[in-house]
Amino acid sequence: MRDGSDKDVGHIVGIWIRVSTEDQAQGESPEHHLERAKMYAAARxxxxxxxxxxxxxxxxxxxxHGEAxxxxxxxxxxxxxxxIFSxxxxxxxxxxxxxxxxxxxxRYGADLVSLYEAIDTSTPSGRLFYTMIAAMAQWEREEIADRVAASVPIRAKLGKNTGGPASFGYDWIDGKLEPHPEEAPVRKLIYELYLEHRRKKTVAQLLNEQGFRxxxxxxxSDTTIDRLLRDPTAKGEHRANYTTQRPHKTNGKTWAYKPRDEWVxxxxxxxxxxxxxxxxxxxxEAQSARRNVGPKGKYLFAGKTICACGGKMYVKTGTHxxxxxxxxxxxxxxxxxAVFRDEMKRFFWSEEDLSAFLANADQEIVDHSNQIETLKAEKAQLKVECDRIYRDYMDETMSREAFGELYTEKKSRMKEIDTAIPQIMGKIDALKVSRLSSEEVISGARDLYGRWDDLTFEDKVSIIEAIVEKxxxxxxxxxxxxxxxPSRELADERQQEVTDSSRQ
Known part of the structure; x- marks a missing residue:
C-alpha cells in the first residue's frame, strides 16, 4: 500500500523574502531566510x-506591491x-x-508554509490553518451580510429595489416595478407558447427563430424559459426577501428558500x-415529478476508485x-x-513502533537544535578571536602577512557558519511539520478505525475524502x-536507526 507521501515531490514553489529591521538586528538577513526556506523545500x-x-x-x-x-x-x-515564508x-x-x-x-489549490509557526497547509495539521482562516473570514462576511440582510425586508416592504435587475418583462421606474413596453409582450408569449407545446426547449427555439433575445x-434557453415560467411576477406577485445563500460542498454556495413568513x-x-x-x-410540476422517480445511489469511495488498467470505476444502478x-x-x-478497514488496521502498526517513529523525529529535532547552538557558540568565539587578531595587528605585534592569513581564515569560517545555520533550521522546520502531521493523521485514523461502524455515511465519506488519495x-x-x-518503509527504516543506536 502506498501512502501518497511523495505526491508533492517536484512541485514548484516560491520563496517570499521580507525581513524586518528587528530580524536584521538579530542577525537574520534576507540571505539567512532564503537559505532556510531553500532547505525546507529540499526536505519536502x-x-x-x-x-x-x-x-x-x-x-x-x-x-x-509589484512582487506581491x-x-x-x-x-x-x-x-x-x-x-514559503519566514x-x-x-x-x-x-x-x-x-x-x-x-x-x-x-481557491487556487496552492499551499502556504510559515516556518516560524510550523504551518504547512499541504499537511493535515497545517490544513487546520485554512479551516481557522475560513471560519474567521466567514464570520466577517456574516457580520456584513447580517447588516445588509436587516435592511432588505424594510426596503422590500416599502416597494423598493432590494438588489439585482428587474425580472424580464419588467423595469424599475422611479423605484417601482413596471411592465417593460418591449419585453412584457414577449414574457406573455412565453406562457402562451408553453401552454400550447408543453416543451421548454420548443418555446426557446420558437422565440429564437422569431428573433427574440x-x-x-x-x-x-430551456433553463431561462423554466425560470421565467415559475416567476410569479408575471401574474402580479413580485417576491422579495425570499432566498438566501448557503454553503454547498460541491459548488461552494447555493441559493435556498427562506421560510415563507419572511417573504415579502x-x-x-x-x-x-x-x-x-x-x-x-x-x-x-407534473413533468418534474415524472423525471425525479427516486434518489440516486450514494457509495463510499465514489470518485476515488480507479482500475489497474487506468480506467475509472463507477457503480451502475442496481449493481452495488x-x-x-x-x-x-x-x-x-x-x-x-471491508478491505479498506483491514488495510487501515494493518497500516497503523503497533504502539511500540509508533512511539519509536515519533520519538526518533523528536530526537532529530533536538540533535539539530544542539548543532545550531554549537555553531552559534563557535561563531561567538571566532568574533572574539578576530577582535584579538585585529588589536595585535594595530599594536604592531603581528605582521601584515600573519594578520591577513589568520583574519581571513576566521572570517571564512564565520561565513560557513552563517550558511550552515539557516540550512539546519530548514531541516528542523521540516521535521516539526512532519511530526505534527504524522501524529495527527495516525492518531485520528486509528481512532476512526475503532468507531467506523458507528459513523454515519456522511462522516465516512468526509474521512475518506480527507485521507484517501485513490x-x-x-x-x-x-x-x-x-x-x-508516513510510509511503512520509512517507519521501518527509522525504527532500525533507533534500534542500531541503542545497541551502540
Whole structure:
C-alpha cells in the first residue's frame, strides 16, 4: 500500500523574502531566510521556481506591491503550487490582508508554509490553518451580510429595489416595478407558447427563430424559459426577501428558500392572467415529478476508485459493484469497504513502533537544535578571536602577512557558519511539520478505525475524502494511496536507526 507521501515531490514553489529591521538586528538577513526556506523545500522534495524579494518593503500593506502582484499571478496561473515564508507577520501585516491571501491560495489549490509557526497547509495539521482562516473570514462576511440582510425586508416592504435587475418583462421606474413596453409582450408569449407545446426547449427555439433575445442579447434557453415560467411576477406577485445563500460542498454556495413568513410579496401590474400562470406551472410540476422517480445511489469511495488498467470505476444502478468501463473489472461495494478497514488496521502498526517513529523525529529535532547552538557558540568565539587578531595587528605585534592569513581564515569560517545555520533550521522546520502531521493523521485514523461502524455515511465519506488519495483495483489486489501519512518503509527504516543506536 502506498501512502501518497511523495505526491508533492517536484512541485514548484516560491520563496517570499521580507525581513524586518528587528530580524536584521538579530542577525537574520534576507540571505539567512532564503537559505532556510531553500532547505525546507529540499526536505519536502520541492523545486524552488522563483523568489519574491520584498526585503526593503515597509508599511502595513504589501498586497499592491509589484512582487506581491507577481506572486498572486503565479499562483493563479499554476506556475507555483506553494509559497514559503519566514512567519505570518512577514507575509501580511494585518488580519484582513492575511485572510485575503489565505483565501486566494485556497481557491487556487496552492499551499502556504510559515516556518516560524510550523504551518504547512499541504499537511493535515497545517490544513487546520485554512479551516481557522475560513471560519474567521466567514464570520466577517456574516457580520456584513447580517447588516445588509436587516435592511432588505424594510426596503422590500416599502416597494423598493432590494438588489439585482428587474425580472424580464419588467423595469424599475422611479423605484417601482413596471411592465417593460418591449419585453412584457414577449414574457406573455412565453406562457402562451408553453401552454400550447408543453416543451421548454420548443418555446426557446420558437422565440429564437422569431428573433427574440434575452435582455443581455443572448438566445433563450430551456433553463431561462423554466425560470421565467415559475416567476410569479408575471401574474402580479413580485417576491422579495425570499432566498438566501448557503454553503454547498460541491459548488461552494447555493441559493435556498427562506421560510415563507419572511417573504415579502409586492403587488405589481400583471402581464398574464393568474389562471394562465397556474396552468403552466401545473404542467411544469407534473413533468418534474415524472423525471425525479427516486434518489440516486450514494457509495463510499465514489470518485476515488480507479482500475489497474487506468480506467475509472463507477457503480451502475442496481449493481452495488464498482465496474471499469474499459476492461469490465468489478469490485463489490461492501467488499471494498471491508478491505479498506483491514488495510487501515494493518497500516497503523503497533504502539511500540509508533512511539519509536515519533520519538526518533523528536530526537532529530533536538540533535539539530544542539548543532545550531554549537555553531552559534563557535561563531561567538571566532568574533572574539578576530577582535584579538585585529588589536595585535594595530599594536604592531603581528605582521601584515600573519594578520591577513589568520583574519581571513576566521572570517571564512564565520561565513560557513552563517550558511550552515539557516540550512539546519530548514531541516528542523521540516521535521516539526512532519511530526505534527504524522501524529495527527495516525492518531485520528486509528481512532476512526475503532468507531467506523458507528459513523454515519456522511462522516465516512468526509474521512475518506480527507485521507484517501485513490484506490487502485487490480484483478487480484487492491492498492490504497493515502494522503500525507508516513510510509511503512520509512517507519521501518527509522525504527532500525533507533534500534542500531541503542545497541551502540
Amino acid at each position: 522534495g520541492w523545486i524552488v521556481g522563483t523568489v519574491y524579494d520584498l526585503s526593503g518593503v515597509s508599511g502595513k500593506s504589501v498586497v499592491e 502582484q507577481r506572486m498572486m499571478e503565479d499562483v493563479k496561473s499554476g506556475r507555483i503550487r506553494g509559497l 512567519k505570518l507577520a512577514r507575509l501580511a501585516r494585518n488580519t484582513r490582508e492575511l485572510l485575503d491571501f489565505a483565501e486566494y491560495f485556497d 434575452t435582455r443581455t442579447g443572448a438566445k433563450f 410579496i409586492q403587488k405589481v401590474e400583471p402581464v398574464v392572467s393568474a389562471s394562465l400562470w397556474a396552468e403552466c406551472n401545473a404542467i411544469l 459493484k464498482f465496474a471499469c468501463g474499459k476492461c469490465r473489472n468489478k469490485m463489490p461495494v461492501d467488499d471494498l469497504e 484506490i487502485e483495483i487490480g484483478e487480484r489486489d487492491i492498492e490504497l494511496s493515502l494522503h500525507y501519512v
